[in-house]
Amino acid sequence: MGRVAASSLVFLLAIIVDKGLPSPLAGKEAWNYVEVRDGAHMFWWLYYADSQSAGYKDLPLVMWLQGGPGGSGSGFGNFDEIGPLNKDLEPRKTSWVQAASVLFVDNPVGTGFSYTDRPDAYATNVATVASDMLVLLKHFFTERAEFQGVPFYIFSESYGGKMAAAISLELTKAIAQGTVKCNFAGVALGDSWISPLDSVMTWGPYLYTTSLLDDYGLAEVSSAAEAVKKAVEQQQFVKATELWSVVETVVEQNTNGVNFYNILTQEPDDKLASIAGEDFISLQTRRHIRPLHSQSLSELMNGPIRKKLGIIPQNVTWGGQAEEVFSNMAGDFMRPVVDIVDQLLTAGVNVTVYNGQLDLIVDTMGQELWVKQLKWDGLSGFNKLRWTALDDPTSPGVTGAFYKTYKNFSFYWILKAGHMIPSDQGPMALQMLKMIIQQD
Numbered sequence: 223m224g225r226v227a228a229s230s231l232v233f234l235l236a237i238i239v240d241k242g243l244p245s246p247l248a249g250k251e252a253w254n255y256v257e258v259r260d261g262a263h264m265f266w267w268l269y270y271a272d273s274q275s276a277g278y279k280d281l282p283l284v285m286w287l288q289g290g291p292g293g294s295g296s297g298f299g300n301f302d303e304i305g306p307l308n309k310d311l312e313p314r315k316t317s318w319v320q321a322a323s324v325l326f327v328d329n330p331v332g333t334g335f336s337y338t339d340r341p342d343a344y345a346t347n348v349a350t351v352a353s354d355m356l357v358l359l360k361h362f363f364t365e366r367a368e369f370q371g372v373p374f375y376i377f378s379e380s381y382g383g384k385m386a387a388a389i390s391l392e393l394t395k396a397i398a399q400g401t402v403k404c405n406f407a408g409v410a411l412g413d414s415w416i417s418p419l420d421s422v423m424t425w426g427p428y429l430y431t432t433s434l435l436d437d438y439g440l441a442e443v444s445s446a447a448e449a450v451k452k453a454v455e456q457q458q459f460v461k462a463t464e465l466w467s468v469v470e471t472v473v474e475q476n477t478n479g480v481n482f483y484n485i486l487t488q489e490p491d492d493k494l495a496s497i498a499g500e501d502f503i504s505l506q507t508r509r510h511i512r513p514l515h516s517q518s519l520s521e522l523m524n525g526p527i528r529k530k531l532g533i534i535p536q537n538v539t540w541g542g543q544a545e546e547v548f549s550n551m552a553g554d555f556m557r558p559v560v561d562i563v564d565q566l567l568t569a570g571v572n573v574t575v576y577n578g579q580l581d582l583i584v585d586t587m588g589q590e591l592w593v594k595q596l597k598w599d600g601l602s603g604f605n606k607l608r609w610t611a612l613d614d615p616t617s618p619g620v621t622g623a624f625y626k627t628y629k630n631f632s633f634y635w636i637l638k639a640g641h642m643i644p645s646d647q648g649p650m651a652l653q654m655l656k657m658i659i660q661q662d
Contacts (some may be wrong), residue, residue: 250278253531256361258354261339266358267296267531268366269306271323278323282373282659286318286326287389289380289415291351291551292544294334295326297523299379303644304651309518311526321656323369325362326484329355329385330551331541334523334569335534342348342541344550348388348559355389363404373407375659380641381555382586385412387562394569408572409536410658413584413641417558417592418462418645419454422447422469426585429477432485439476454556462556473582481529482583483513484640519541567598567631573622574632574658578639578646586635593633604628609635617647622650625657632658 250270253613254568258264271278286304301309304318305326318324328334330345338344345351363370376393378386390409396402415421426443429435435443446469453462472481481487523540534540567571575593577586594605607626614637615624624635634654639646 231581239592241553252366253533254365255336255533256358258357259343261343262354263339264354265296265328265330265335266362267300267326269319269324269326271321272306272319272399273321274275279368279372282322282375283325283369284318284322284375284655284659285327286379287327287329287376287378287382287386288333288514289382290333290383290514290544290548291330291385292329292333292547293380293382294523294541294544295382296328296334296515297519297540300326301519301522303379303642309522311522312449314648316644316652318644318652318655321652322375322659323372327355327358330547332547332550334544335528335531335538335540337538337543342548344546346550348556348557351385352388352392355385356392359393359404360396360402363402364544367403367612370403371405373659374404375408375410377412377655378411378414379412379436379643381415383411383416383570384559386411386414387416387559387566390566390571391562391569394566406571408574408658409566409578410574411563412576412643413578414575414589415555415584416563417560417588417595418466418556419451419558420591421584422450422466422589424585424591425469425473425582428582428585428587429473429480434477434485434588434630436476442472442476443469450556459556460553463552466556473655479595480582481640483642484578484580485582486580486640532637534568564597565598567596570630572632574634576634576636576643576654578641578643579635579637580640580646591612598631600629600631604631604633609633612650612653614647615653622647623654625654 251268253265253267255263255265273281286295286299288299301307304324306314306317306319308314328336330351332338332344345354376386376390386409393402393406397404397406426435426440426447429443430440450462450465450469452463470482471554479488522563528534528540545650563573575589577584579586579590604626607628609624609626611621612623612625614620621637623637626633636643636647636650639650644651
């Protein structure tokens, strides 16, 4: 796995033609594995910026981290959200590659095409996740020194935001110590699991105010959430994770299957019927991992994409270790990382929070609660600002988002979007990206 594998457009076209699928956008790519620990192999996939107005060295580098934990950035983030091609291998008009080079990393180890050689090599907390990523980033910026000077941003979604916060703090320290050479420009936390308890405690009120719970349902959801709160306060985090799952079941039962990723959609009846017979890990895998590993995406990744990459070990299946990734992180799942965000802000790191209006799992109400808990000395100034409206790029005069920026902290409220903002509101997400990477 020591060699660097880079595709050529001709090679990719040959595979696509062989499958009878449309041609991709022209562009330069690279990918490889890094052994971040003994028996722990992490996969990365880079798309060089494809802009008509600037070369890739004149544009930022964005690393994208998916949620779960166990969701694959090389798969879901790439083909369902921001990569140059969609799942049908057709060009995406709102791809982030037109504004920046994009680096997808399958993390924690065991996610996507990343893999472990043995059961004890999985990460069990964000500290290990951050340590693993620092090994990968050191390798990446050493082997691709042309990226050392370009602004480097970490963008994330869901649990990826929790990991991104921890990674950003360790990266800041490593740069100061001279062990990693890069121009770290900021971190963006999208619908991120920064303060799990604040999310859970606001599910009831949010659903009630959107007419998705009645008084009885509100009482039941709130009661179940209080049990989670008690477990967190007692530092019983494995128990808290299990009780969090119970709250989700109570929500599903009282809303007739509201979708946690977008409250305007609903889970099919057959999924609801299976709840009673599932154990905790299987239930959470169904709710939060399988949506990132649809059958069509799995067939793409384990078929033509695997063939294209050419370096995936024979015994590795894309997404094959995702459930183990999630179960090994269960004890860390409900731990907050608000203090880490505080440390980033105090250190002068640019931090952006962005959230979808229709997201339930990480509802905006919960995000605003933990932001108000920050000890950062700029918080009072941020709170005094009124937000600014942003037009929907596809509908001039129609509001697509609101945002506020004060010193090194920004918050974007993305309208008509659920948990996966680039999937739901691609043009607005791309505009936000451009605003964030140009604000310096």
